[in-house]
Amino acid sequence: MDPLTILTSTITLVQAISSTYDVIQHLRGLPNEFKEVSRNLPLAQDTLGLARYQLQGRALDESAKKAIQPFVVGCEEKAKMLQNIFEKVERGMQNARHGSVFESYRTSLLPLGKAHRVEILMQGILGDLDRLATNRLFRTATQSQMTQLKDAIDQLSKVKSSVRDSDFEGAGTNATQNNSSGARGYQYVNSSQGQQFNSGGGKQFNAHSMTFVQSSEDYKRRTDIIQALYTSPYEDRKNRNPDRVPGTCEWFIGHSLFQQWRESESSSMLWVSANPGCGKSVLAKYLVDSVLPTMTPRTTCYFFFKDDFEDQRSAKVALRCILHQLFTQRESLFSDKIVKRFEDYKAHLENSSFGELWDILVMASQEKDAGELVCILDAFDECEDREREKLAQALCKFYGTKNNVNLKFLVTSRPYDKIGRGFRPLNIPGLPLIHLKGESDTEISNIAREIDIYIEASVSRIREDLHLKPQEE
Structure with missing residues (x-):
């Protein structure tokens, strides 16, 4: 897919994560890292929106696409993983057999590995956006976000995970397969437990496919409004x-x-x-x-x-x-x-x-x-x-x-x-x-000084345009 389409898809994913958090945020025992992720979702969405706005109507050559593709794709991949975990926690709480919210999160996380902790994924999303923001294509559009991105990345790096490192020991080896064609999403295989989590196949494929269609329609509605404004x-x-x-x-x-x-x-x-x-x-x-x-x-x-x-x-x-x-x-x-x-x-x-x-x-x-x-x-x-x-x-x-x-x-x-x-x-x-x-002598004096500055600059500009010597001014 082209970068603009991927950015649009990622915005939809971030919106979905935010909506899921709205559902689970009041659950007793929800780990604090979920709150930290939610706190940074508006920053991610705004930065993605600015990047997409900057790309709209621009024809990118292959070198430009190649330069930004890793960050755009990486951001979308991590957003998919993050959405998958948030949804697993939500689904887990709908079935009493899954126990506490923490256990639902822990059960979902262990087969995937430490790198799939929600705060790590959010940090990775912001990291990709930070690198995207430094690209010459987006420097103008996202300059105002860069300080906030770096601060947010730093804060997320200090978040203490509720799932200990030791919990992952003996959980089995993990293989992550990214199917770029012929299949949708990611496949996570836990060799010791023999379980397979496929966010792109079976019923989950249908669910994601439905979401994609709805998101496309929603995107068109929103785009029509924005263009009409x-x-x-x-x-x-x-x-x-x-x-x-x-x-x-x-x-x-x-x-x-x-x-x-x-x-x-x-x-x-x-x-x-x-x-x-x-x-x-x-x-x-x-x-x-x-x-x-x-x-x-x-x-x-x-x-x-x-x-x-x-x-x-x-x-x-x-x-x-x-x-x-x-x-x-x-x-x-x-x-x-x-x-x-x-x-x-x-x-x-x-x-x-x-x-x-x-x-x-x-x-x-x-x-x-x-x-x-x-x-x-x-x-x-x-x-x-x-x-x-x-x-x-x-x-x-x-x-x-x-x-x-x-x-x-x-x-x-x-x-x-x-x-x-x-x-x-x-x-x-x-x-x-x-x-x-001006209303006072001081203000009038300050204005007069600025008028002098303006006149001097104007005279200098005229001198340069006419190639005059200083004595000819």
Whole structure:
């Protein structure tokens, strides 16, 4: 199979493992290593999702496929083994003859060998993903995950197994056969006991085959929704704006209101206003790319409004693009419940309402592993009036109500009264506001210094373009 198909299969396996853990997690006596594995499943799924997203639409040559194939295949193989053990524990508890949860796990593990301990398999999956992340094909897509991967691998290496090494002595020799063609899955043979565990044959083959068909259908449902959410080339529109000049935007990053918003562990909103030409969009791009990039547990999404493009004037399009970014960066949040809500609402179709899309965003922020969700909206004043009013009302209602999520919005706009009135209803007084023109002598001085830096950089660039000598500037 090609790498993209294998990654998709592995994501399905990780989702299945997570679902099985949800069933067995409350069983008395479940070894602690199962909890440690579950704790790292969202990281694995998110990293797999980012890798798959990076591969979509790309034609890989044979050398590129050969470079990543061992890690992609290795990750899938270990995920299959891990799913097999989780399911054996679940099935074992459905039959009272298997005794305790620990004995069910131990009985399943001994014929396979030490390398099949669940924490070892999880460590191996993350190790393959770490090596995959260092490949040039994925370095951009998974850079933010690499630190978390290394930390997780280190923590798993310290997990104490509930099954002792001595328990494996005398358990028999094990042979592991990987049938790449003509058969499915793995075959484990214990020579001393004469037992055979075949996850790809007999009834188990049928079970896995059914799962594969269902997963293919589920993948199509999810892919259709994701593709339909991509209604504007939001990244290209962001990148139309120039990069900041080094040394600029620093006074804003150090501003107490921005720091307070950034460090908040609960939902909060910040409004940034400035006159035309003051660098709002440059600042917004800098925040997205450098200051607030997606990095577990934070996920950053954005939309740059622009009234000269029809698809950049709509709040509904903005929400679709934000949801597209959210679910491609954090596949673990694209839960069955979210998929069902999309299908109930048909929110991925052209006739979806603003309210339906907004409800799904809030719903995603309420997922148990959502973490911190940051949404940056640039040039809010260039959004179509009626849709802007709807979005402003939704923001005010959300932030005017107590909630237990961490959904943050940073909105930039020109300092128009209509924007201020929309953001300052009675139920949300005291909305933090930063004027880029500065409010104090110190701020004005800092801004003036950054303007000088920008002018100097611009003059130098013009000099280089025109090949001028220093005295000719």
